[in-house]
Each structure stands twice: as structure tokens, then as C-alpha cells.
Amino acid sequence: MTASQMRVDLLVVGFGKGGKTLAAAMGKRGFQVAMVERSEQMYGGTCINIGCVPTKALVHEADLRRPQDDAEDWYRHAVKNTSDLTGLMRGNNFRMLDTLDTVTVITGRARFADPHTVEVTAGADRLTVRADTIVINTGAEPVTGGFAIGGRVVTSTELIATPELPRRLVVVGGGYVGVEFAAMYARFGAEVTVLDHAPHILHREDRDVATVAADILRGQGITLVGEADVTDVTDLGSHAAVTYRQNGVSTTIDADAVLVALGRKPATADLGLDAAGVQVTATGAVAVDDHLRTSQRHIFAVGDVNGGPQFTYVSLDDHRIVLDQLVGAGTRSTADRVAVPNTVFLTPPLARVGLTETQARTAGHAIRVASKLVAQLAASPRPKIVHETRGLMKFVVDAATDQILGAALLCADAQELINLVALAMRHGITASELRDTIYTHPSSTEAFTEVLAGLA
Numbered sequence: 001m002t003a004s005q006m007r008v009d010l011l012v013v014g015f016g017k018g019g020k021t022l023a024a025a026m027g028k029r030g031f032q033v034a035m036v037e038r039s040e041q042m043y044g045g046t047c048i049n050i051g052c053v054p055t056k057a058l059v060h061e062a063d064l065r066r067p068q069d070d071a072e073d074w075y076r077h078a079v080k081n082t083s084d085l086t087g088l089m090r091g092n093n094f095r096m097l098d099t100l101d102t103v104t105v106i107t108g109r110a111r112f113a114d115p116h117t118v119e120v121t122a123g124a125d126r127l128t129v130r131a132d133t134i135v136i137n138t139g140a141e142p143v144t145g146g147f148a149i150g151g152r153v154v155t156s157t158e159l160i161a162t163p164e165l166p167r168r169l170v171v172v173g174g175g176y177v178g179v180e181f182a183a184m185y186a187r188f189g190a191e192v193t194v195l196d197h198a199p200h201i202l203h204r205e206d207r208d209v210a211t212v213a214a215d216i217l218r219g220q221g222i223t224l225v226g227e228a229d230v231t232d233v234t235d236l237g238s239h240a241a242v243t244y245r246q247n248g249v250s251t252t253i254d255a256d257a258v259l260v261a262l263g264r265k266p267a268t269a270d271l272g273l274d275a276a277g278v279q280v281t282a283t284g285a286v287a288v289d290d291h292l293r294t295s296q297r298h299i300f301a302v303g304d305v306n307g308g309p310q311f312t313y314v315s316l317d318d319h320r321i322v323l324d325q326l327v328g329a330g331t332r333s334t335a336d337r338v339a340v341p342n343t344v345f346l347t348p349p350l351a352r353v354g355l356t357e358t359q360a361r362t363a364g365h366a367i368r369v370a371s372k373l374v375a376q377l378a379a380s381p382r383p384k385i386v387h388e389t390r391g392l393m394k395f396v397v398d399a400a401t402d403q404i405l406g407a408a409l410l411c412a413d414a415q416e417l418i419n420l421v422a423l424a425m426r427h428g429i430t431a432s433e434l435r436d437t438i439y440t441h442p443s444s445t446e447a448f449t450e451v452l453a454g455l456a
């Protein structure tokens with residue numbers, strides 16, 4: 001066993017998006033920085049290793065598969081290509097920090113010993129790091145719902161690393177991970193069933209939007225079961241059995257793999273936060289103020305661990321706030337955030353920003369709504385050109401001010417289009433201005449003109 005000590009200006013715990021960007025920025029300014037990551041397989045964090053990047057790479061690989069392509073072969077190659085990509089990005093992420101003289105990357109599990117000290121353990125090795133400022137960036141971990149993960153019962157992390165295509169996949173949970181994986185595995189050739197305890201998948205969306213999305217998934221052959229109370233998941237070796245109750249009737253289905261996708265909870269359990277005097281919320285997130293300071297002023301929390309929206313770009317924006325606190329004017333805050341968009345990577349993608357129609361009405365806004373099925377767009381030929389005429393485009397607009405309150409875009413290129421709508425919302429561009437601007441042709445954006453012309 002070896003034990004040693006080091007002292008730094010800034011200690012970042014967890015190699016996530018916000019933390020690594022902050023570590024590089026502070027290191028380049030001449031501060032002594034330590035980055036602690038528990039696994040060398042996770043340099044760069046969730047997004048590039050087990051989250052956004054591999055899943056979106058697999059969605060792309062699945063979309064390229066033609067019906068005549070052998071499903072198993074195609075899937076095996078897709079997993080290999082994806083693993084190569086994440087390996088490349090992991091190496092680049094490691095080097096980004098390791099090549100800075102001021103930054104030390106430490107591989108080991110971090111745990112607070114006191115408010116300024118973290119103990120890092122790796123096997124028998126132990127390192128004590130003392131720091132003036134500490135940033136917690138440990139991310140989130142899957143909620144397992146009491147189901148035993150192992151063998152054929154997996155989370156997204158294990159499933160994307162498995163080179164054998166599950167011919168029958170049961171997905172428990174119809175949120176982001178659930179529907180993205182359902183759509184992707186169906187396109188790889190699997191028979192997919194999604195079970196959710198909510199009445200509908202994508203239950204945060206307006207019913208009309210969720211219905212069109214559900215129709216697209218059903219059109220891919222996916223079985224969607226709402227109001228399903230999953231009572232048992234058993235790995236029987238040769239296959240798994242999933243039992244659920246719906247409307248008082250109990251049903252058991254067999255699966256080659258069961259994906260548990262019930263959400264992700266902040267990773268705070270083993271951090272020794274008590275020893276640091278850092279408070280957590282009722283949901284186990286690190287409690288932070290608008291400047292992402294914890295109950296200890298010198299300790300910040302960025303990314304999923306602080307209980308905010310679980311997106312890579314939110315973690316990135318968290319780093320801007322902390323950097324501003326450490327070396328800037330100290331004015332930037334989470335309260336400044338307006339119109340943060342998101343995308344569910346179905347094919348076509350479903351992207352949304354701002355309020356849904358339901359949320360806008362509930363909040364008491366007098367609204368106008370414009371909504372059009374992509375198949376009914378007459379003056380916007382791009383969907384027909386790219387053979388993707390499924391979906392719906394919807395805007396929710398304040399009747400009095402003409403300000404855009406929200407949009408749901410379920411169409412080709414939605415993951416790009418939504419950023420333009422978000423920018424318009426942030427800068428007060430009205431629905432009429434978005435409608436009447438000059439767009440290239442043929443493009444996906446020009447559909448805004450036609451859809452917004454239908455504001456009722």
C-alpha cells in the first residue's frame with residue numbers, strides 16, 4: 001500500500017462535461033488543478049463513453065441498415081464502430097487535460113475527508129488531495145427500480161456494450177433512454193416492447209405530439225404498453241421473463257434482454273458529503289444556489305449531480321457559471337437560462353423548447369397554436385426529398401405579444417431546427433418575424449413560414 005498527499009488550487013471530482021471544461025480553463029490560466037476520475041474507462045465522462053455519443057452513433061448506424069442487411073452482423077459492426085469512436089474520444093479527452101503542465105489526472109475513487117480534503121483510493125493506493133476550491137461533477141447513475149441488474153437484465157450502459165443483438169428486447173420505462181433505445185433496436189431488427197407505468201410514452205409532451213411519436217414507433221413494429229405495472233423481471237438463463245399488470249390483467253413476456261430505463265439519480269451516495277458539510281436535497285442531489293455553490297462556499301456542484309436537467313449542454317453551461325465565479329465578474333447564474341432545448345433522438349427526432357401547449361394553458365397564457373403534420377407541408381419539399389415525411393411541427397405563441405412560448409418539432413433535422421427557435425425565443429424574435437424571414441430553399445427551416453402562417 002502507498003499513501004501520499006498533494007495540494008492544489010482546484011480539485012474536480014468526476015471527469016464530466018462541466019468539470020473537464022473547467023479543469024482545462026483553470027489549468028490554462030495557471031492554476032494548479034487535480035481531476036479525479038474513478039475509472040479509466042470513463043475519462044471524458046458519461047456523454048462520450050456511455051451516453052450521448054455512443055447512443056447517437058448507434059442510432060445513426062441503425063438508420064443506415066437496409067432490410068436485406070443481416071441483422072446480427074450489422075449490429076456487431078455497429079457496436080464495434082461505436083466502441084472505436086468512444087475509445088478515440090476517451091483518449092482525446094484524457095490528453096486534453098494530461099498535456100497541461102498545471103493539471104494532474106488521478107484515477108481513483110474520491111471521498112471527502114473534511115471540507116477541504118478528499119481521499120482518493122485505487123486498490124491499495126491512497127492519495128489525499130487538499131484544495132482551496134472543489135467542484136463535484138460525479139454525474140448520475142441509473143435508477144434500477146429494485147430490479148436486479150445482471151445477465152439479461154441490463155441498463156443502457158451494458159446493452160450498448162453487448163455485441164449480440166437481442167432478438168426480443170423488453171424496455172421498462174418509456175422516457176428518453178427507453179424510446180431512443182426502442183426505436184434504435186427495432187431498426188437493428190429486434191422485436192421491441194416498451195412498458196411504462198404512465199398512460200403514454202413521452203408523457204411530458206402534449207398528447208397530439210406524443211401520439212404522432214407513438215404512431216411512428218408503432219409503425220416500426222414496436223409494441224407500446226401504457227399503465228403497465230411491472231411486477232417481476234427474472235433472468236432464467238436462456239431468456240428473461242417480464243411480468244406486468246395492466247387493467248388488472250397479469251401478462252408475462254419473454255425477452256433476450258430487458259433494458260431498465262427508469263431515470264437516473266445524482267451520484268452522491270459514496271462521496272462522504274457529511275464529512276464535507278455539504279447538504280443534499282430530498283432527491284439526493286447536491287443542493288446548490290443559482291451560482292452552483294453548495295452549502296460550503298468553496299465547494300461547487302456541476303452537471304447531473306446538482307439535480308438540474310440531465311443534459312450534457314447544461315453541464316457545459318454550469319461550468320460557465322462556476323468559471324465566472326472563480327475568475328470572472330460573478331454575475332452569471334442558472335436564473336439567466338431561457339429556452340433550454342432538448343431532443344429525443346428518434347427517427348425523425350423529436351425536439352422541444354419552452355412550454356408545451358398544456359403547460360402554457362395551465363400557466364394562464366392566452367395562446368395561439370400553429371401545428372401541421374409534416375406530410376401536409378406543401379411549400380417545403382425537403383421532407384419529400386429526404387424521404388422523411390413523418391412527424392409534426394407545432395408552435396405555441398403568446399396571443400398578446402406574439403412571443404414564441406414553445407415549440408415541438410418532430411421532423412427531419414429537428415435537432416438542428418430547435419436551436420434556431422431557442423435563439424429566437426432568447427432574443428425576443430416574434431413568431432411573425434420567424435415566419436417572415438428569408439430562408440434557403442429547399443431547407444427544413446423554411447417550413448417555419450408555412451407552419452406559422454397557420455397560427456390560430
Ligand SMILES: Cc1cc2nc3c(=O)[nH]c(=O)nc-3n(C[C@H](O)[C@H](O)[C@H](O)COP(=O)(O)OP(=O)(O)OC[C@H]3O[C@@H](n4cnc5c(N)ncnc54)[C@H](O)[C@@H]3O)c2cc1C
Pocket residue numbers: 013014015016017018019036037038039042043044045046047050051052053055056108109110111137138139140156177267270271302303304305309310311312313315345
Ligand atoms: C444512454 C444515455 C444517453 C444520453 N443521451 C444524451 C444526449 O443525446 N444529449 C444530452 O445532452 N444528454 C444525454 N444524456 C445525458 C448526459 O449524458 C448527461 O447529462 C451528462 O453526461 C452528465 O454529465 P456530467 O457533467 O454531469 O457528469 P458525467 O459525464 O456523468 O461524469 C461524471 C463522472 O464522475 C465519475 N465519478 C462518479 N463518482 C466518482 C467518485 N466518487 N470519484 C471519482 N469519480 C467519480 C464517473 O465515473 C463519471 O465519469 C444521455 C445519458 C444517457 C445515460
Ligand SMILES: NC(=O)c1ccc[n+]([C@@H]2O[C@H](COP(=O)([O-])OP(=O)(O)OC[C@H]3O[C@@H](n4cnc5c(N)ncnc54)[C@H](O)[C@@H]3O)[C@@H](O)[C@H]2O)c1
Pocket residue numbers: 145172173174175176177178180195196197198202203228229230261262263264309310311342343344345
Ligand atoms: N437525447 C437526450 O438528450 C437524452 C437521451 C437519453 C437520456 N437523457 C437524459 O437521461 C435522463 C434519464 O433518462 P431515462 O429515460 O432513464 O429517464 P426518464 O425520466 O426520461 O424516463 C423514465 C421513464 O420511466 C418511467 N417509469 C418510472 N418508473 C417506472 C416503473 N416502475 N415502471 C414503468 N415505468 C416507469 C417514467 O414514466 C418515464 O417515462 C433523461 O431525463 C435525460 O435528461 C437525455
